[in-house]
Amino acid sequence: MPDRESLLDRFCRYVRIDTQSSATSSSYPSTEKQKDLLRVLVADLKAAGLADAEMDEHGYVMATLPSNIPPGHPAFGKVPTLGLLGHVDTYHEVSGAGVQPQVHRYYDGGDIVLPGDPSVVIRAAEEPALAACKGLTIVTGDGTTLLGADDKAGVAEIFEALWRFHDQPTRLHGPIRVAFTPDEEVGRGTEHFDVKRFGATFAYTVDGSGVGELESETFCADTAFLTVTGADVHPGYAKGKMLNAVRILADLIMALPQHRTPETTEGREGYLHPINVSGNVSEAKAQFLVRDFAEEGLRDLEATLNAAAAWVERKYPGARAQVEIKESYRNMKYVLDQHAHVTDYAEEAIRRAGLTPKRSSIRGGTDGARLTFMGVPTPNLFDGSMNFHGKKEYVPLEWMESAVDTMLHLFDIWVEKSRD
Numbered sequence: 486m487p488d489r490e491s492l493l494d495r496f497c498r499y500v501r502i503d504t505q506s507s508a509t510s511s512s513y514p515s516t517e518k519q520k521d522l523l524r525v526l527v528a529d530l531k532a533a534g535l536a537d538a539e540m541d542e543h544g545y546v547m548a549t550l551p552s553n554i555p556p557g558h559p560a561f562g563k564v565p566t567l568g569l570l571g572h573v574d575t576y577h578e579v580s581g582a583g584v585q586p587q588v589h590r591y592y593d594g595g596d597i598v599l600p601g602d603p604s605v606v607i608r609a610a611e612e613p614a615l616a617a618c619k620g621l622t623i624v625t626g627d628g629t630t631l632l633g634a635d636d637k638a639g640v641a642e643i644f645e646a647l648w649r650f651h652d653q654p655t656r657l658h659g660p661i662r663v664a665f666t667p668d669e670e671v672g673r674g675t676e677h678f679d680v681k682r683f684g685a686t687f688a689y690t691v692d693g694s695g696v697g698e699l700e701s702e703t704f705c706a707d708t709a710f711l712t713v714t715g716a717d718v719h720p721g722y723a724k725g726k727m728l729n730a731v732r733i734l735a736d737l738i739m740a741l742p743q744h745r746t747p748e749t750t751e752g753r754e755g756y757l758h759p760i761n762v763s764g765n766v767s768e769a770k771a772q773f774l775v776r777d778f779a780e781e782g783l784r785d786l787e788a789t790l791n792a793a794a795a796w797v798e799r800k801y802p803g804a805r806a807q808v809e810i811k812e813s814y815r816n817m818k819y820v821l822d823q824h825a826h827v828t829d830y831a832e833e834a835i836r837r838a839g840l841t842p843k844r845s846s847i848r849g850g851t852d853g854a855r856l857t858f859m860g861v862p863t864p865n866l867f868d869g870s871m872n873f874h875g876k877k878e879y880v881p882l883e884w885m886e887s888a889v890d891t892m893l894h895l896f897d898i899w900v901e902k903s904r905d
C-alpha cells in the first residue's frame with residue numbers, strides 16, 4: 486500500500502532528527518535543535534499545499550488547510566475551525582541522538598531483540614499489547630536510544646491526513662489549523678503558544694497512547710508548601726528546650742498515609758507526594774505535589790496534610806507547622822464536559838475507523854489540558870505509540886494508519902454535524 490509506505494518513510498525521516506528537549510534549560514525552545522525538525526515541517530507543510538506555513542520566533546509552526554466546503558452545501562460556513570497538534574521534542578532523560586529506526590515486518594509474536602544493544606529486548610511476555618500485533622509491521626529504535634514515536638508518530642500521522650485530503654479533493658472538511666510545538670516533554674509546550682494566532686475553536690492533540698485511546702481527563706494538581714518552625718538551642722544544653730524542625734518534619738511526613746503516594750497508586754487514585762525537603766534545626770520546608778482527578782479529592786488530601794501539621798504542633802508544643810497551597814492545574818474534563826460533542830465526535834471517529842474507543846485519563850498534565858484552560862478545548866487522540874520515554878518504545882505501522890483514518894472520520898463527522 487503506497488500510503489502506508491509514505492507514512493512509514495516520513496515517520497522514519499522525522500525520528501532520525503534529534504529533538505530532545507531539556508528540563509534544565511531556561512531558553513525557549515529549551516534546545517535549539519528542535520528547530521531542525523520544525524524547519525523541515527514548515528517545508529513539508531508547504532509541499533502538502535498549506536501555503537501559509539511558518540515558524541515563529543519561539544519555534545511554533547502553524548499552518549492552515551482552508552475549508553473546501555462549497556457555497557450552497559448545507560455545512561458551508563458552519564464548521565468551526567479545528568486544530569490538530571503534535572509535539573516535536575522527545576523525552577529529556579533518554580537520548581534521542583542518532584535514532585536508527587528498525588522496521589520489523591510481519592511480526593511473529595515473539596520477543597524483539599534490538600540490534601544496537603541486544604541486551605534490550607521487548608519481551609512478548611511483558612507487553613500484553615504485543616499479542617495483538619502479530620503479523621503487523623512494528624517500528625522500534627535499535628536499543629541505544631528511544632524511538633521518538635512520542636510524538637513523531639502523531640506528527641507524521643497529521644501529515645498523512647493532510648495528504649489524504651490533498652489526494653481526495655472531494656472529501657469535505659472545514660477549516661483546519663495545524664500546529665507543531667516544542668518542549669511538551671518538559672511541560673513548557675504552551676508557554677508562548679498564541680491561542681489567537683492559532684485561531685482554532687476546538688482542537689485535538691495526536692500524542693502518545695495505544696490504538697483506540699481517547700484522553701479527555703487529566704489530574705487536578707496543586708502544590709503544597711509546608712514550613713516547620715522549631716527552636717534552636719546549643720545542642721549541649723538543649724534538653725527540654727530544643728524543637729528540631731528537621732525531626733519534626735520527618736515525623737510529619739512519615740505520619741502521612743503511605744498508601745497515598747505515587748509508588749502505591751494507579752488508575753484514578755490520587756496522591757500526596759513530597760518532592761523535596763530542605764532546612765535546619767530552626768526551620769525545615771517541604772514541597773508536595775497533590776494530585777487527584779477531582780477537586781474534592783485534592784481537598785481531602787490537603788485536609789490530611791493540614792491534620793498532620795496540627796498533630797505535630799500538639800506533639801511538639803511550641804513548634805509551628807504551616808501549609809500553603811498553590812493551584813497548579815485542573816482536570817480538563819471540567820471544561821470538556823461543557824463541550825461534550827468535541828470528545829463524542831472523536832469517539833465516533835474511532836469507532837468508524839473500526840476500533841473500540843477506550844476513554845482514558847492521564848495521570849499528569851498535558852499541553853492539551855493547558856490549551857483547554859487557555860480557551861481551546863483539546864482532548865487527545867491516540868498516535869499508537871507504546872512504551873514511550875524508553876529504549877523499548879515501539880509503534881505498529883497499522884496503528885499509525887488507524888490514527889490517520891480516525892482523523893479523517895473525525896473531520897467527516899464535524900461536516901455532517903455542522904448542518905442545521
Ligand SMILES: [Zn+2]
Nearest residue numbers: 635636692693
Ligand atoms: Zn507526547
